[in-house]
Amino acid sequence: MKYINTLREGDRGTETYLCKKKTQGISKTGKAFESLTLCDKTGTIDAKIWDVDSEGISDYDELDFITVTGDITSWNGALQFNIKRLRKANEGEFDITDYIPASKKDIGVMWNDLTALINSIQAPYMKALLKKYFVEDKEFIEEFKAHSAAKSVHHGFTGGLLEHTLSVATNCDYFSRQYPFLDRDLLITAAIFHDIGKVKELSEFPRNDYTDEGQLLGHIYVGATMVDRAIDEIEGFPAVKRKELIHCILSHHGELEFGSPKKPAIAEAIALSFADNIDAKLETIYEALENVEENNLTWQGFNRLLDSNIRRTGKN
Amino acid sequence: MKYINTLREGDRGTETYLCKKKTQGISKTGKAFESLTLCDKTGTIDAKIWDVDSEGISDYDELDFITVTGDITSWNGALQFNIKRLRKANEGEFDITDYIPASKKDIGVMWNDLTALINSIQAPYMKALLKKYFVEDKEFIEEFKAHSAAKSVHHGFTGGLLEHTLSVATNCDYFSRQYPFLDRDLLITAAIFHDIGKVKELSEFPRNDYTDEGQLLGHIYVGATMVDRAIDEIEGFPAVKRKELIHCILSHHGELEFGSPKKPAIAEAIALSFADNIDAKLETIYEALENVEENNLTWQGFNRLLDSNIRRTGKN
Amino acid sequence: MKYINTLREGDRGTETYLCKKKTQGISKTGKAFESLTLCDKTGTIDAKIWDVDSEGISDYDELDFITVTGDITSWNGALQFNIKRLRKANEGEFDITDYIPASKKDIGVMWNDLTALINSIQAPYMKALLKKYFVEDKEFIEEFKAHSAAKSVHHGFTGGLLEHTLSVATNCDYFSRQYPFLDRDLLITAAIFHDIGKVKELSEFPRNDYTDEGQLLGHIYVGATMVDRAIDEIEGFPAVKRKELIHCILSHHGELEFGSPKKPAIAEAIALSFADNIDAKLETIYEALENVEENNLTWQGFNRLLDSNIRRTGKN
Amino acid sequence: MKYINTLREGDRGTETYLCKKKTQGISKTGKAFESLTLCDKTGTIDAKIWDVDSEGISDYDELDFITVTGDITSWNGALQFNIKRLRKANEGEFDITDYIPASKKDIGVMWNDLTALINSIQAPYMKALLKKYFVEDKEFIEEFKAHSAAKSVHHGFTGGLLEHTLSVATNCDYFSRQYPFLDRDLLITAAIFHDIGKVKELSEFPRNDYTDEGQLLGHIYVGATMVDRAIDEIEGFPAVKRKELIHCILSHHGELEFGSPKKPAIAEAIALSFADNIDAKLETIYEALENVEENNLTWQGFNRLLDSNIRRTGKN
């Protein structure tokens, strides 16, 4: 297949892409046409069907994989796929991994690591709470494993939410060893739950965009209530630990201006907010530089999240 | 009774006050003593019982009304009540309104006004939701009517939460007439619920201080979940309206740095945050100036919430 | 007429537009040409006259309505009107309302409402002051009615200054009922005057752009001095009320960083700054969403003034 | 005389001080007493007259110089002058310079320097404008010469407004030589006028406190209108220069958050805001260190205006 980021004006041929968006229009001459956004894992391209009644144009819907024939033109300085023929692609004609960015790490291995952390929890009520979601709720488990942790920035790929959650929990596991006054059960439970609201804040791939719930409520509130409601069903969950756990989730962005309604006020909340922040920042610089060759010391430009121009470190 | 803000060094006599705090100490000579904080609605004074085993000192607990005999001394530049005799006060010996600041408005009248607003809601599910708390939950109703809206600043008196809520809802009622594109049912329902989390954020009078839940979770999260859980029990509550209502509560502080995890993103959320803010600011300047005489144009000093030196407006 | 936002490459014909800007240039071959900006109420388009000496090109000036013949080409990704023939349009050939955005509300009705508010003022000196501008100064009245309240953002249309002023004053009228300690005469007078500096800060339509005075001095200073000078002519205007009224105008943006040289320090100044701010914010979201269909819950993108992504509220 | 900053508990005797404040009170025993604030140029002390009907207590008013007999006691950790006898001091019994801090520079010399700068202005309308105040308005001249430039911080002494104004204008004179594209007449005129609003923002010595006008309007607005009104009376003052001059005054604090309603937008406004700011900052560090001995390198503590701990520079 020809990836979208390699298309050039004048190209002509048949390719299979994902139809991310589809809208109707009326041309100046009064004729109906259709505008599409095609995508694969390398990017997106606008497309047009000027002759929607052509026999070559089959029925299709948004988020279908479609096989399109046409040529690439240029309009107002951007490329456009001028579609002459279109049909839904058949299973087997395409490999979904060409269309959806994915974690480089093995989902199974990461899941096992996360499960091991859950099993290491001592307090029975904390373990019971974790199991409600991460052992008993099969639907949640599938969503969680397949989800990204972001629309763009860091971990914006399938498996990203699991990868980020495991990394944050692993950081917390280390902190609980280095700073032994921390309550390890509370800290690791909070780490594993800290971003679960993202399964509702972001839609699944291939869309991977903010949901209405995400825009209005945000993953911090949604995640906190998911945990809060699950605790209702765990008999004997200590009232103080419930508040401390929810507090850790609410405050994990560290500052009010980053959307946490409370600042971290107990040691574990402080530790979690750092564990999350360092994973976000280091993954951001990693992703930004992973395609830069070793020992290429060119400055890569200003990175908004890191608030600095960045470059790769020299080879030792 | 002699109000605390009128006590002077050298005063001597018997008075009844509320015991807000009680702690044990050991003097340098190894003798046990007790430190108390006494209060009435005009302020607080430290007190000491040096001779705890005296016959004149009866049993008492924090938050008891106690009748104390002794004299006023000065220590490190602050007054201190040196207690010689102490007993619990009997019902009838004191008037609780001398000890707890209260709204100047009539609770019954305000409650009727709030009820009338609830009855004016058209959407049956919104009205049903309001009734869950404001008609059916007798315990909540009593708490809500007796609560303050703040530890100090504005509306920090019993009845204050009702007074503030009614005022904000009345502002929203006006806005829904002046800006008719607003969804009145959503806006007024959100206004009535916006601060209900305060019944858990602040303890009841006479303590009226932040609870552990208030410190860790805050009234925004607590109030939003109170509404969220009540909606669970209302069949057919529209999913979109649930999100919009919770959004209004989450965003009512207007800015992330004021503890809202989301900025107002729909028109009703914007209107609510203004209705709340203007009531807070105008009540603040009202309370700060209510004891300044008419046409006294002296500047009263810097007010932290208003971020300005303030003065009364001249008489027309 | 063909509105500018419907023009497409290849269109060809004769249309009447307003010439908002006109500049001379010299082409690479040494020939003189002219660049124009044409506009109507739907937008603007660049235009070129390559053959300025052609008989078909009559004399014209900036801000003339001109009837142009030519075709639409594309240059560097933007459309351009290539003018072959040009003449000034005659009165009657065009309808000025096609070229200037206007309030949807009736100017006469709004003016009557404003006049009623003025008549409701009790203090004779305040009423006298209002009449200086809003009854006696015919030229000012015409300017005020025709002015916008902004270059772009909210109320950026003819009649917008009147519409915004009336709305702010109506809000203040409500506040003076809800918060009876407010000095209604002071508050409503301040509301009616609060933005009059805009008649000098912004030029009249069709230009509706910042004037030199607006850039250098701003409507807050200009408006305050307009009121200050008018008070000079009103015998017996109380000195305290003069300062309080000017203070309300100076502080109506609420914060120093929004261009107010003083923070609101009296209750009426606080109320006015809220009355202004809520009208600005609610009109902004109204204008941003008025063309979105009912129950279209799509997120409309980030709004700079509201500092949030926004969407329409769902239909009840 | 015994300066206030040298009084100690137990002192007893007769001294003459300025009575800055006088209020009536009623003691616990129902007796009238009077509270005074006494001051000289070294500080202030509270005073009490417990026996107001004593023959030894003559009539007096706020801001009188009074000769008081009594002793110094300590109350709540602060000293208090317990007055037994009091009479108004006679002219000749005290030297006013003991009570009012004053510029160390000669008023006459500074005035001559300022006059020389005024005479160096070329543009006749600018010179005419300056003369309106600095030559023709005798009352203004006296006020201006005697005024301070601040309540506390830098130049908070009589003659301070003249000293600061001259220094800022001298800085501007230098800038106009070093950066010859600057309009010297505009710049120096703006410098001389930039703080004249302070004659109304601050009351005269001995009070030297914010006036009601200062609190509500501020010296920036007041000064700008003083210039604006004077220009009305100068025939042929160019409209552009009027706006530029007023702009320089409005923007001289450099940033909106420092109370300027406009940021400097022309070169002269930028130069003026720097000329003012550097004089304020260098005078601040000068005053803070002038009593520190040469080569004393001790750190003097955090200075709020300079936002840093400060120390004297070592001797070369």
Added chain:
Amino acid sequence: MKYINTLREGDRGTETYLCKKKTQGISKTGKAFESLTLCDKTGTIDAKIWDVDSEGISDYDELDFITVTGDITSWNGALQFNIKRLRKANEGEFDITDYIPASKKDIGVMWNDLTALINSIQAPYMKALLKKYFVEDKEFIEEFKAHSAAKSVHHGFTGGLLEHTLSVATNCDYFSRQYPFLDRDLLITAAIFHDIGKVKELSEFPRNDYTDEGQLLGHIYVGATMVDRAIDEIEGFPAVKRKELIHCILSHHGELEFGSPKKPAIAEAIALSFADNIDAKLETIYEALENVEENNLTWQGFNRLLDSNIRRTGKN
């Protein structure tokens, strides 16, 4: 010995304290007296010698350990040691650890751990650089081991600089395992050097206060130049690594407003700034709560560094 925080008015006796400050004064009666600040590890108390010529008063200097006899009085609400007899204490009469707060961890063990980290460095030039200070420079080693990491806040005790440095380096060691794209040699070297400027920024115990160098230059600049100069002497130190190492030190406060002249721009600099910040914050909350009893859930008040009210986490 009687610790300073246990002294009470009326106490009388002989104690040995450290004389932190000594100044001369002249009383109102013209007699010389001396003011001292006495301290031990629990706090400080003012002291006075009214009869400096008494035989009982021997010679002494600032920072001497002195044995004083006298009684405790109260002045303006603070305690004061009224000294009648004074002599320098002899070695053996006091235990220096009563006067200087110290790390609870064993210096030798921590030093071994740090040495092990140094030995684990692979790059010979990095190891050589570390050895310049941490193996070869005996004087530096003694200073480093005895130094605090702060005047007050976290790690403000002898051994604190070593304890903090080891903890930050250990965090970095973990990060280099969890994020394997990090250059471990660079990161750990930077961690070990990041605060060495503090040996010059803060004076040694017992003074432990900012030095003139600390105030004027700060530990970031001073530490960076210490490393920079040492690199001069290491033949073949790669130019790129020198810049990257210095960059890590310069940027380790993470933000310009915290005194770093550069934001972290390479991955190791980001990791170091987090490793430092989390150790600072967790040690701060640990020190603030270490004296609070287990399961005491009382809120401890606002902590400035953590920008939140804090409390101990409940016991599991």
Added chain:
Amino acid sequence: MKYINTLREGDRGTETYLCKKKTQGISKTGKAFESLTLCDKTGTIDAKIWDVDSEGISDYDELDFITVTGDITSWNGALQFNIKRLRKANEGEFDITDYIPASKKDIGVMWNDLTALINSIQAPYMKALLKKYFVEDKEFIEEFKAHSAAKSVHHGFTGGLLEHTLSVATNCDYFSRQYPFLDRDLLITAAIFHDIGKVKELSEFPRNDYTDEGQLLGHIYVGATMVDRAIDEIEGFPAVKRKELIHCILSHHGELEFGSPKKPAIAEAIALSFADNIDAKLETIYEALENVEENNLTWQGFNRLLDSNIRRTGKN
């Protein structure tokens, strides 16, 4: 020669430009091509060599002056030089001043003025320090004279560093006369050295871009260490003056958020930061307006450094 900012689509011919950048590419058809960035002092243009093996294409490198033949085409809305023939230009075929922006002032004259300032320094160690760089280090002198003071913004031309340095030092010379408590030797020495780190922060013309050292360390640190190391070699340089001088350099940006690791804490540091800032701001507005005609009062748009829309001042 035809300046780049005058090239138009369709132009064709032979010109000499500087090759600022050169990269290799592979076209869709598998053929190698080269992309170049050509520049002169008026701007830059992209260029392509599609036929790299053509005989007409000679060898060349980045930063060569090259003589190219071809035509100007348009691609995606930007111009492109389509190169058919290319050879290195010979000395004499081009005037380097056409390619590099330069100070309008005479380098020799400015150098003499700077030398005179150096000679006016009294303290022998300060003079010796200045001579280390500005008299004895011939290589540094050549670099310093040829350097710019910025990549873009103000003084971004050859000679700009000298011009800015002289102007800042001249401002300091004035300040030391107007504020005689300033240590002139310290202040002027600091002024002359304040930006010398820029000779390493920015590469030489024609590149004039941030170096790796500039990005990682910045001119403040680099300049401070250049001075610090030179002082090492000056026997008897007073330790206090060394710290004060380095402090002035470190703090010359005035605020931590502008990259100074210390705020100005002594009077000379305050004076220097102002002297630098005013030269930067006034040169910025000068450069932004120098091509606007006299008395053209059009507003020139928002200037980011000045944080305001700007315009030329009217002609007197």
